[in-house]
Amino acid sequence: MDKVTANNLLEDFQFELLAGEEGIYRPITTSDISRPGIEMAGYFTYYPARRLQLLGRTELGFFKQLSDQEKENRMEKLCTYDTPGIVISRDLEAPKELLQAAEEFGVPILRSSMPTTRLSSIITTYLESKLAPMTAVHGVLVDIYGIGVLITGNSGVGKSETALDLVRRGHRLVADDSVEIRQENEGTLVGRSPDLIKHLLEIRGLGIINVMTLFGAGAVRPYKRITLCIHLELWDQNKAYDRLGLEEEKMRIIDTEVTKLTVPVRPGRNLAVIIEVAAMNFRLKRLGFDAAQEFSERLTGVIEAGDHDEFK
Incomplete structure (x- = not known):
């Protein structure tokens, strides 16, 4: 199978890189994409850190209701050394806590203008093709x-x-x-x-x-x-x-x-x-x-x- 990284997504889909340039060559090892809604609520017990993370209007809308301390805590747990990248849909504004955590842990933050559901489908199809045996x-x-x-x-x-x-x-x-x-x-x-x-x-x-x-x-x-x-x-x-x-x-x-x-x-x-x-x-x-x-x-x-x- 091919090696796929966040850099491939940047080149093939013309995404915008917001932060975490240090980690754009981290390998993406699975075609499964995670939408970390329950993680935004604070439950990280089964957090699939090795998956590409997708943040849409729902996740970022809930994030805005958190306190400043909770925001920092959630983003520090969301960005790990195993996370291959985080994609934001609809050209939504990236929280400053996310950008700070991304720079600290070297997690690339990508942004696209596409709707969340369509973006999820396109990336999944792309990864399934690239990562297929x-x-x-x-x-x-x-x-x-x-x-x-x-x-x-x-x-x-x-x-x-x-x-x-x-x-x-x-x-x-x-x-x-x-x-x-x-x-x-x-x-x-x-x-x-x-x-x-x-x-x-x-x-x-x-x-x-x-x-x-x-x-x-x-x-x-x-x-x-x-x-x-x-x-x-x-x-x-x-x-x-x-x-x-x-x-x-x-x-x-x-x-x-x-x-x-x-x-x-x-x-x-x-x-x-x-x-x-x-x-x-x-x-x-x-x-x-x-x-x-x-x-x-x-x-x-x-x-x-x-x-x-x-x-x-």
Whole structure:
């Protein structure tokens, strides 16, 4: 996962830094945000100090009713050496007690003009994305009819060439060679390309090509949710490949299982068309139309009807 600090929030959201510049590089280790309302009332027993703190109109409105001594006490307890930062919404004025405590403990105080609820949602989404578990997989990621298809296989099996053919057929490339995958939510994997090789394809014999330059902006996309994995392998005559599609193989990436299909590669097979049809068939299955299951039920019906005729 990436390292996220208050400085990243300053740069990415153009927040205003009010105090605590010394601590802008403290790591933010969780995507959970705390609105310390009960702490303003003086209850700090379960204060989540390691979370980013968000102060809105409600918290600061209650704070104004406290005595001077209580104000100093609350802010000294709110600002700890573990607190990664405090964000104030709606461009509200920061209490002087907060600024003093922030400078003392090195807690960055940020301010935004956004409403509190919207600000909380935006920051949470941002942190969940940045702090999500991440891994890198050797393969190609292509958006085919809205299905994020991760194509894997040994080096030289034809992954990039197949991706190029898919792009020519109107589909969109996300990443080639190395796919960075984040588990942003439970059961949700999002793949993207490293910045260094974004929009690039390596074709043996041609070298590096820029897909966006050759085919236009519509031929690429920055990221895509992965829902199907197709593994390419050289044809093995001694291996029995699935011919019906009744059994669904799974591939585990981080903590999420993804449907996996194994496609044998041999001369004369149009891999781009096969993968394109596999994506369409996968989408039909999610909509409730399973051709393999329908054939199995039809076959069972024929067999049962034959047995019935035999006993007439």
